[in-house]
Amino acid sequence: MTTYLLALDQGTSSSRSIVFDTQGRIVASAQLELPQIYPRPGWVEHDPREIWRTQLATAREALAKAGLTAGDIRALGITNQRETTVVWNRATGQPVHHAIVWQDRRAEPLCAELREAGQGDTIQRKTGLLIDAYFSGSKLRWILDNVKGARAAAERGELAFGTVDSWLIWQLTGGRRHVTDVSNASRTMLFNVHTNQWDDELLALLGIPRALMPEVLPSAADFGRTAAEVLGGEIAIGGVAGDQQSALFGQACFSAGMAKNTYGTGCFMLMHTGGVFQTSANGLLTTAAAQPTQAPAYALEGSVFVGGAVVQWLRDGLRAIEHSGQVQQLAESVPDSGGVMMVPAFTGLGAPYWKPDARGTITGLTRGTTMAHIARAALESIAFQSAALLLAMSRDAVASGGAPVSELRVDGGACVNNLLMQFQADLLGIPVVRPACVETTALGAAYLAGLSCGVYQSTEELSALWKAERRFVPTLDKSRADELMARWEHAVAQTALAA
Numbered sequence: 001m002t003t004y005l006l007a008l009d010q011g012t013s014s015s016r017s018i019v020f021d022t023q024g025r026i027v028a029s030a031q032l033e034l035p036q037i038y039p040r041p042g043w044v045e046h047d048p049r050e051i052w053r054t055q056l057a058t059a060r061e062a063l064a065k066a067g068l069t070a071g072d073i074r075a076l077g078i079t080n081q082r083e084t085t086v087v088w089n090r091a092t093g094q095p096v097h098h099a100i101v102w103q104d105r106r107a108e109p110l111c112a113e114l115r116e117a118g119q120g121d122t123i124q125r126k127t128g129l130l131i132d133a134y135f136s137g138s139k140l141r142w143i144l145d146n147v148k149g150a151r152a153a154a155e156r157g158e159l160a161f162g163t164v165d166s167w168l169i170w171q172l173t174g175g176r177r178h179v180t181d182v183s184n185a186s187r188t189m190l191f192n193v194h195t196n197q198w199d200d201e202l203l204a205l206l207g208i209p210r211a212l213m214p215e216v217l218p219s220a221a222d223f224g225r226t227a228a229e230v231l232g233g234e235i236a237i238g239g240v241a242g243d244q245q246s247a248l249f250g251q252a253c254f255s256a257g258m259a260k261n262t263y264g265t266g267c268f269m270l271m272h273t274g275g276v277f278q279t280s281a282n283g284l285l286t287t288a289a290a291q292p293t294q295a296p297a298y299a300l301e302g303s304v305f306v307g308g309a310v311v312q313w314l315r316d317g318l319r320a321i322e323h324s325g326q327v328q329q330l331a332e333s334v335p336d337s338g339g340v341m342m343v344p345a346f347t348g349l350g351a352p353y354w355k356p357d358a359r360g361t362i363t364g365l366t367r368g369t370t371m372a373h374i375a376r377a378a379l380e381s382i383a384f385q386s387a388a389l390l391l392a393m394s395r396d397a398v399a400s401g402g403a404p405v406s407e408l409r410v411d412g413g414a415c416v417n418n419l420l421m422q423f424q425a426d427l428l429g430i431p432v433v434r435p436a437c438v439e440t441t442a443l444g445a446a447y448l449a450g451l452s453c454g455v456y457q458s459t460e461e462l463s464a465l466w467k468a469e470r471r472f473v474p475t476l477d478k479s480r481a482d483e484l485m486a487r488w489e490h491a492v493a494q495t496a497l498a499a
Contacts, residue, residue: 070233077445128286239448
């Protein structure tokens with residue numbers, strides 16, 4: 001009898017559920033949009049009840065589409081938008097405030113105080129993170145300080161904190177389990193990634209009562225069972241990982257030096273560093289990778305703020321195209337960008353530059369420049385930014401005695417663009433590999449769940465399941481690639497000057 005795995009993929013803009021068979025093939029899926037709430041400029045919230053409603057509805061719909069019942073599902077995995085912060089009452093299960101989303105910047109004043117107090121080294125040494133309002137701990141502190149009665153209730157042990165995975169597990173189990181996994185815990189600024197425990201010094205530093213915190217488990221573990229009424233029967237919850245770590249796992253990047261890049265609205269690149277906690281000298285974060293056992297595993301992470309969003313800008317801002325899918329045809333109508341270079345720093349520059357005040361520039365314009373050249377430069381900007389990230393990762397790897405990255409596995413919506421993927425390979429001088437299943441975030445959660453319940457025996461078995469759909473091999477001379485990257489860095493420097 002065929003065994004199936006169910007993955008819940010709770011993202012920033014939508015909730016999705018996907019049923020996989022044991023070969024990692026999609027059987028059925030469902031998706032619902034998640035409403036966004038913007039109370040003030042720089043503030044972003046979600047209604048936790050909507051997170052639960054949409055996620056539950058898609059899980060039920062995916063099962064119905066597949067013609068399956070809870071009894072056909074061996075285990076369930078969860079992957080989620082990271083850092084988004086939920087606090088709820090343990091007795092009633094009701095949230096005390098809207099979820100504060102990872103993009104929200106309201107906690108920046110607290111972060112500035114911590115930086116000015118010289119706490120940056122302590123936090124980076126213990127957590128691998130830079131002090132930033134991005135991470136959950138500062139958002140949790142804001143809720144305790146600004147929601148009437150929240151701090152007193154927290155100190156009495158009446159409230160629970162969680163990232164989105166914890167909130168979903170609480171709901172799925174009928175309030176029986178308050179747990180998270182190491183990959184999500186590592187994004188809070190409160191978790192010591194060396195000991196895999198909540199850190200008393202960090203909790204005290206941010207003023208967080210320990211009673212709020214969930215139990216932390218490996219990413220493949222017994223997270224509880226769904227209440228029978230939720231999905232029509234009990235299902236074991238066996239895998240949990242934050243979305244980017246889950247994608248790294250779904251790409252079968254299990255050992256040091258393996259890297260993946262997710263091409264979405266932005267780009268997220270992670271390189272596995274094995275059991276070695278490595279502090280980046282090149283502007284990257286250190287984070288816990290998905291950990292299928294108690295053995296620690298780490299990754300270096302960098303993010304590009306504007307990836308596929310530059311294509312949306314071509315469509316909606318410049319009106320150069322009617323549909324995003326037209327960009328490749330327009331870009332391919334010219335042999336190259338004609339010397340045009342675009343740096344899409346619409347919201348500043350992320351890793352490895354960290355220039356939040358930078359703004360976008362287009363340079364190299366001549367009378368011969370056409371919209372096709374600008375479109376090509378826009379596409380190439382995604383590859384240039386990602387190349388800068390991977391080169392930074394390779395420098396960190398070599399500095400620690402390892403080898404540079406030898407292959408980049410890719411996923412996300414923009415990875416279907418062949419022109420972009422070929423240019424990425426040309427810039428990097430290494431193969432860029434697109435997998436047969438590009439839903440690697442959900443697949444990673446399914447694989448973790450399958451490991452925990454014995455569907456799979458090892459990560460070696462999962463590696464054998466991973467299949468490439470296409471390999472893009474470099475065709476450009478290294479000297480020419482180096483020349484292009486030098487032009488990119490020059491354009492970035494001009495961008496900084498223009499800020």
